[in-house]
Amino acid sequence: MLARRRFLQVGLAGVALLGVARLMQRPEMPAYFRVLDGGSAPLIRALVPVVLAGSLPTREPERDVAIQEVVEAFDRAVAGLTPAVQGEIDDLLGVLCFGPTRLVLTGLWTPIEMAGGEEIAQFLTRWRTGRFDLLRAGYQALTQLIQASWYDNPTAWAVIGYPGPPQMPGRS
């Protein structure tokens, strides 16, 4: 989604910042994640209820289970991308996890996982209609991966009125 070069063209984030964001060690995650780590998993977890507002279950524990399933599906989806595209996603998550680049690109003073839903929605909206291609690309990458990670979940089908695939004759 975001080649590093694009960031530089934009002139918002400098080489140094980006280099540091890339080099920053992000905490490790339990082994069941393939690509997400201790920095990016909570970030995605914070984005999910904003991107899918109005579609997730409202009651606990169903809501929490659904959010967790979306984060896990997001991880699987990214793991299924080519190494080159995975690297771009990793760069994108890296700049969102690293304070200085996050502040410059999203305007958020706090880590995204500590921000309110309204603040997250505001930065996504700014990215969505941003002047720079890379912000719009970043917006589309994050929202589409989260949406793709939710709408094949049978819990979502009940909400959107999708009856699921037809029963096949001769199959259990």
Added chain:
Amino acid sequence: MSFPDPIRLGIDRGWKVLDAAAMERDQALEFDVVVIGSGAGGGVSAEILTQAGLNVAIVEEGPLASSTEFKMREREAYPRLYQESAGRQTRDKAITILQGRCVGGSTTVNWTSSFRTPPQTLAHWRAAHGLASMTEAAMQPWFERMEERLAIAPWPVAPNENNDILRRGCEKLGYSSGAIARNVSGCLNLGYCGMGCPTNAKQSMLVTTIPAALDRGATLVQRARVMRFAFDGDRVTSCEARGVASGGAEASPHRLSLRARHFVLAAGAIGSPSILLRSQAPDPALTLGRRTFLHPAVVSAAVMPKAVNGFYGAPQSIYSDHFIEGVSPSGPAAFKLESGPTHPILVGITLPGFGAAHSQLMARLPHVQVAIALLRDGFHPDSAGGRVLLRSDGSPVLDYPISEYLWQGMRQALLVMAEVQFAAGADQVLPVHEAARPVRTWHEARTTIEALPMKALAARVMSAHVMGGCAMGADPRESVVTEAGRHHQLANLSIHDGSIFPTSLGANPQVSIYAQAARMAMGLAASLTRT
């Protein structure tokens, strides 16, 4: 009633199938012909070459998946059967490309729409690209041959509501429309063609030409990515392949070396140029990987008063060529109107926006109708297509800047689709664009669409048809292969896939690829069995 799985039955019969991702040592194999790619071009070529008595290997980057595992689930099908999990994108991320990556290639996952190359396209190739032999009369026997082979025929079943809305809207407005022929046999009208046909009704390469070739002794190498050719003077001596796991990472450190008298490249219009680029093949006129076309498509979603259930039933059964037929190459960008199925992930990632506004539309999924407009690119000088480039890791990426000329065509297409949807009774129409909101009248749609900023990553643009980049032609300064599909500089290399088209087609490409591959493979078989 249960559905036999012709792939599992074939393996039980003793088909020669090798999984490159599971190789435990380097291997070197030798054949008469190595066919790289198992989609529309590779499948047809492999069948014809084996029928001629040649010892053929078919090398496919994706897995050998078959009907037993086609469960009509998007989250399983997209990562397993598509390039880059159905999320392949152009270099600037502005266009998402749906392209198969499995045995059968895109024919395993396409929506079965079957059109001959439009006469107007052939005429343009003769007039502007020097393809004197591309007459309707010359191509007719090849179309007929492949239509018979793949059961391509008008489909007698009524269109689903998603398609019928397109038909009714066009009828109201006096726009021509027609029924789409399909390559199916015993289709149950389920609607899940894009996830692999669970009943083997779709006459894709997976269940037709490839089983026929394997029954005649061909060898299938699955999960093998051809990295590069080795040359000796003007001849290809071998190609080197590596095992590929899901996701595209290299799985096997072991090399597979394939030697042959002749090589047929049929890896699609991104894959074929990328193999030649990695091989540093001769490209004296700088034509390789250039003029790549996409039929870039814009989307219009409507909310209808009655249920549409566009996730069920043949995905594409109605089309309109009203805005393409008779449009001169020097005129505005022409477009073909079709419908798109409304499975949850596909719609979820296509509808713009997020949060409550997005969820409200998704909650109406059974009422959603999806119209798409495919632009005919490559005819006008201001539509020069894209270029296949290699990333630093050698993987291909298509650089396709959308020209102002095409953006204007896309705006026109969004207008026409909204007009058609309202004519068919839509309650709301959403032009699929980041700056658009659902509108309730045609008048409101017109005002909105005329004001939309048409630019990358604002309008959502899709492609399911990659064409060009290894154009055929008589003049080596303007093409990569001859009209017979033979590489201009490499004596024993042919290209038989969608990359040989000098422009886009203005119609879904499978039948054009089948027919060209059959024509070229018959010529090749004759020349290889003569010597």
